[in-house]
Amino acid sequence: MALVKDNQATKLVLFVETGTAGDGGPLTKQYSFSTVNPAITDADLYDICGKLATLQTHDLVKISRVDSANLVDEV
Numbered sequence: 001m002a003l004v005k006d007n008q009a010t011k012l013v014l015f016v017e018t019g020t021a022g023d024g025g026p027l028t029k030q031y032s033f034s035t036v037n038p039a040i041t042d043a044d045l046y047d048i049c050g051k052l053a054t055l056q057t058h059d060l061v062k063i064s065r066v067d068s069a070n071l072v073d074e075v
Contacts, residue, residue, distance in 0.1 A: 002075075005070070005072075006069065008038045008068070010068075011033065012033040012045060015063070016053075028061060029058070045063075045065060
């Protein structure tokens with residue numbers, strides 16, 4: 001039994017703080033980019049996020065990388 005990852009996809013999610021809620025907690029908004037090359041390294045993706053953050057008027061508070069794939073049994 002040989003398992004192979006098939007249809008691998010990567011999504012980038014940037015979270016920015018847009019203000020303060022009535023209870024004093026932060027209000028955040030997220031921006032998702034779903035067509036990210038799965039072969040990109042974490043360091044390169046982080047550098048790109050830093051550049052994208054400079055285009056925002058709000059402060060970047062979190063970066064998420066979401067990888068997904070199907071596991072296929074090649075017999």
